[in-house]
Amino acid sequence: MAITYEWRGDFENAAVNALHAEAFGHVQMSIDWHTRLHRHSLGWVCAWRDDRLVGFVNVAWDGGAHAFVLDAMVAQDARDSGVGTELVTTAVRNARAADCEWLHVDFEERLRPFYFDACGFRPTGAGLIALR
Numbered sequence: 001m002a003i004t005y006e007w008r009g010d011f012e013n014a015a016v017n018a019l020h021a022e023a024f025g026h027v028q029m030s031i032d033w034h035t036r037l038h039r040h041s042l043g044w045v046c047a048w049r050d051d052r053l054v055g056f057v058n059v060a061w062d063g064g065a066h067a068f069v070l071d072a073m074v075a076q077d078a079r080d081s082g083v084g085t086e087l088v089t090t091a092v093r094n095a096r097a098a099d100c101e102w103l104h105v106d107f108e109e110r111l112r113p114f115y116f117d118a119c120g121f122r123p124t125g126a127g128l129i130a131l132r
Helices: 013-024 033-040 083-097 109-118
Strands: 003-007 041-049 052-061 066-074 102-105
Touching (some): 013 033, 013 066, 033 052, 083 102, 083 109
Antiparallel strands (some): 003 041, 041 052, 052 066
8 A cells, every 4th residue: 555645744633642652652642733743843744554644753943944853653564664764754855945954863772773874864963961
């Protein structure tokens, strides 16, 4: 089945919450993604297989030169098929079209090959403070 990708696509909060729970291994929450994304994001990418949300990535931004990949997620049964790479590729294309200069991403060490090899990010120095 073909997967379609949609920049700033329409979605149901419940579908993103279910995918987030599956992708990050936690109980399903009731986050209002519509409000959050419209308030803080340059855009987002939805990946659809028929009418099912199988991938999603949020592109937050500072309103200027910097955009940030957040909440990249792919359904278990759609992994290892290029969905994640296409989500990020679509995010890169649209951040560039919005005249952003930089696209940042933070990730767990196990995702290093995905972000560096498959998506083309490069290593950079960064800092982090755990707030919880």
